[in-house]
Amino acid sequence: MDWMLVIVGLIALLAGAAIGFFIARKYMMSYLKKNPPINENMLRVMMMQMGQKPSQKKINQMMKAMQNQMK
Structure with a gap:
């Protein structure tokens, strides 16, 4: 059961990093469009x-x- 917890933790970490990257990218693109x-x-x-x-x-x-x- 311990290995299952590690796998779920790694998947959650990777998903959070990917979602954070795309949110930050979208924010910066809109910021640069408004403030060239x-x-x-x-x-x-x-x-x-x-x-x-x-x-x-x-x-x-x-x-x-x-x-x-x-x-």
């Missing part, structure tokens, strides 16, 4: 610091590329 780590103004400033003159078209392309990376 970079916005258009930050991107514009970064491009200007690199010596590029940012056009709205280029900024939109870069924002879209970053959003596709997050999916």
Whole structure:
């Protein structure tokens, strides 16, 4: 009977870890979607610091590329 308790404990541990992982992943994806780590103004400033003159078209392309990376 002791080995049965160990097996049930291991299964419960693995199931809890898997469920926790997916809950944390879903939470982080929704958080990043609501609060993107970079916005258009930050991107514009970064491009200007690199010596590029940012056009709205280029900024939109870069924002879209970053959003596709997050999916």
